[in-house]
Amino acid sequence: MMQKVLVSGSAGFIGGYVVEELLRRGYEVVGVDNFSKYGKVVKSYDDHPRYRLVEGDATDTGLMTELLADCDHFIAGAAMIGGISYFHTYAYDLLATNERIIAASCDAAIAAHRNGKLSKVTYLSSSMVFESTTDWPSYEGQEREVPPPLSSYGFQKLAVEYFARAAWDQYGLPYTIVRPFNCVGIGESRALGDQQILSGNVTLAMSHVVPDLVQKVLKGQDPLHVLGDGQQIRHYTYGGDLARGIVTAMSHPAAHNEDFNLSTAQSTTVRELAETIWWKAKGPDVPLRLVHDKPFEHDVQRRIPATEKAKRILDFEATTSLDSMLDEVIPWIAQAIDAGTI
The missing domain is CATH 3.90.25.10 (UDP-galactose 4-epimerase, domain 1)
Structure with a gap:
């Protein structure tokens, strides 16, 4: 039977690659996005028979609960995110908006896991959880051994990981945490709210x-x-490789309650x-x-990430060269x- 996946932030940069990879692997996909970053964008898969896009806000717990009710998986990717200038221009909004998104996402997922067939949430974190490290490569678990990130964005992404583990501890909601490193690809345009620098x-x-x-x-x-x-x-990693890693982590039985750096080793x-x-x-x-x-x-x-765990457990390597x-x-x-x- 075909499995259904909800992808929040499906119109985003990494989200677009993830939806393509899910469709390629035969999943039914529901995307939710409020188009706040770029405005409405056209994707190659918009008319795909196994894809449905819902224009809505991931902070809407009622909407997220409704969408997750009959989903097998949830890839929680929605976030206010941008380049380095975003960390300064939107220091508070990044923290506040992304906290609202992750809280609503977890509330909805907890209900869907309890009442429906949701088996797991795959959370998109960030390499910025390692922002304050002074020792490399950054390995899975190091984020809890080093000082917390100084940027509000990095701090909030670390909070995403705490949400994931807390929802498991209290409600038994299984999780996988993935940390993309320096995504490179096509499809990103100037954000609507970008400060002109x-x-x-x-x-x-x-x-x-x-x-x-x-x-x-x-x-x-x-x-x-x-x-x-x-x-x-930096470790510049192709968006298609990241999507392959994210979907593999979502579906792999050995990824249950695990976290993975997803990155090229170069x-x-x-x-x-x-x-x-x-x-x-x-x-x-x-x-x-x-x-x-x-x-x-x-x-x-x-x-500089450690990439050994993803290779050993998921058999995942990001192989696309910078060239x-x-x-x-x-x-x-x-x-x-x-x-x-x-």
């Missing part, structure tokens, strides 16, 4: 480093502006990223010159620039 002569697109560097290079910025010294380390500095984008867009004969702008307060210097990601993202950003959406 200049980086040199170019307004940042999403304050996410890959699309921002790509658009600055394509718009002819030279020298190229980067935040900080360029030695920040470290890349911001400077290395800039060099790769520059050479792909400009060719090897145009020298790269960098200007180092003052970084944001919560610009974590290293995000392959950029071969997809650069033309997409070029089209978005022409269309005026970035």
